[in-house]
Amino acid sequence: MKQGTQRGLDYTPLFKFLLSKVGGNWNEIHSEAVSRLDKEEPIFWLVAKDYESGNEVVRVGESSYFSGLFIDESGILCTVKPELNEESLEPQCKCCTHTFNGVEFTQAYAG
Numbered sequence: 344m345k346q347g348t349q350r351g352l353d354y355t356p357l358f359k360f361l362l363s364k365v366g367g368n369w370n371e372i373h374s375e376a377v378s379r380l381d382k383e384e385p386i387f388w389l390v391a392k393d394y395e396s397g398n399e400v401v402r403v404g405e406s407s408y409f410s411g412l413f414i415d416e417s418g419i420l421c422t423v424k425p426e427l428n429e430e431s432l433e434p435q436c437k438c439c440t441h442t443f444n445g446v447e448f449t450q451a452y453a454g
Contacts, residue, residue, distance in 0.1 A: 354385045355445070358409050361389055362444055365422055369414045390414065397423040400432070406439040408432060 357376060364372045376386055390412045391397035397413035411423040430449045434441040437452035 354388070354403070355407070357385055358389055358403070359445060361386070361412060361420070362410060365412065365420050367420055369418045369420050372420055390420070391423070394421075394423065399424040399427060400443075406435070406441040408441065408443045410444055 357380065360376060361372070373386065377383055380386070388403065389401050389409055392414055394413045394415070398411035401409045401411050403409060410425075410427060413421055413423055415421050427443070429443040429446040432441070432443055432448055433450045434448050434452045437454070441448040
């Protein structure tokens with residue numbers, strides 16, 4: 344293995360933390376998240392600096408999806424498309440377990 348190469352890092356706890364803080368003050372949320380991380384970059388895989396830059400859904404890995412988040416003009420953490428849930432999304436294959444915010448998709452693979 345190459346020195347300095349990081350493998351197998353699981354940021355699921357970070358993503359669940361961020362999702363649990365929707366509606367809260369971004370500066371406080373960011374400060375708490377950064378204090379527990381080795382690097383800041385994974386925060387911004389989910390969180391966009393404004394609505395226009397946000398994604399409705401963020402794919403992490405092969406079959407894990409999370410709600411896209413953004414920071415509104417008041418400094419509040421918000422969901423880009425709050426009406427999305429595990430019932431809204433369709434799996435891309437039948438061999439994997441697809442999850443949205445940690446909950447398994449309810450739709451079956453349509454093929």
